[in-house]
Amino acid sequence: MDASIEDLHKEIARLKEEVALLKEPANLGIYKLLLESLPDTIMQVDAQHRIVLIHLPNCPVEQMNALKGLDVFAVTPRSVHAKLKDALEKIFSTGESLVYESEGYITNSYRYYINHVSAIKNERGETDFAYFVCREITVQKVAHMQAVESEQKLTALFEGSSQIISLFDKESRFIWYNKAAYEKSFFLFGKHIVVGERVDQFLKEEFGVVFNKNFQKVLQGEIITYNREYVYEGKPYFLEIMLQPVYQNKELIGVSLIGKNNTERMEYESRLEKANKELIQQNEQLNQYSYIISHNLRAPIVTLLGLISIFNQVKNDPDEADAIVAHITKSANHLDTVIKDLNHVLTVNDKKTVMTDVQLDAEFDIVRFLLKKEIELSAAVIIYDFSGYPVIHSIKSYVHNILYNLLSNSLKYKKINTPPYITVSSYKHPSGMVCIEFSDQGIGVDLEKFSDKLFGFYKRFHTHVEGKGLGLHLIKKQIDFLEGRIEVESVVGQGTTFKVLLPEEKL
16 A cells, blocks of 8 residues: 555656656747847856856847857957946855946947846855846937936026026925026015015015916916016116916926016117107108298298389388388398298207297287288287287297187188187186187187097188188197197187197296
């Protein structure tokens, strides 16, 4: 019985050996397939630095077998020898595993590797072999170096930028800021900014309200740009601020701020705007020049021609001739004054330099003299009183033109078969301005129908009277230039009142 059991045990042992032998080729095949699919270099090196086992990716078996037994330093690039030697010494002396990087030219290209080295020990705990697994990381290494380089360049760019650049979290706390932001923060806020602090702690209350409102819009995905004016060293400092969302993996994680010094641009735009205004002003002055010539010069010229014609008729009568010559001299002197005034206005850009004291009484006398024929033909009654404000500091040719046109209109737009009754006065208006008031009892204007067109270019409202509709348009332009205004009251069939309000200029 005992012999039978012993024989059975022997048979079982034999069968196990046969099964193991049957499995070995299968296992070897599996290991071989696994090894061939690995992208890593695998080496087993003994204490004498000889290669015991080696696997090279995409390398024929024959070539790998030929490397077995060779010194590992004979088959590896010189550039890796120093680190390889240190690794082998550490493994065989301490038995500790280690990881290190190596690099160098391999098969005509520069490559990077991560090396994992571990010890294979015997039953006594002694290290018999060093086991290397080397994986190429060239692509990852190059990408990392490029990322680091890009980050360094970007950091250098931001730090070297003259623009203010800051990053905030979603609670508007400073995460990062560049050198310009830190340096300018002291004069902008009176203290230096600090990482971790909320930005509104550095802003004036009114500025903080605007910033927080815009910040919330940016958190909703908007990009906000606005301007802020500060005072730096007693001068205006204009800052253009742009707030925009910062995303990471499509998630909004914060807000960036870029502040650009716009002082020079704002000053340039201000100068440009001033130059444009001056050009527009000069252009309007030139437009008015032709009209003024047709009125301010034409009237004395017509008067001169009429006086010369009369002089030719009465030249044999000494008394009459002397009177006509006196009138001719007066007209010629006025004509000379008008020409000088016009040249002065057109050649000087600054309004203040062409302003002078204008005696309203004297200027209105000249206007009545120039319109003498029209006054006599219409049998007009003109009552004027400038005692309320006899002298106005203004542009003489403009005041003359305003007086001339308003009186001329009152004479033109009289009632049929009714002599015009006109009153003119000057006084201090409740607004603090000087008022020159013209009132007549003429045919009037329907202000409900024409009020928005009354001072329009080439606008006429009565076709039975000769004219081009330029007078009111141009005196309105001149009054605007003088920074005044004109008010109109009119009732159809009853008359019209014009009030010219001009600033009380002080010398």
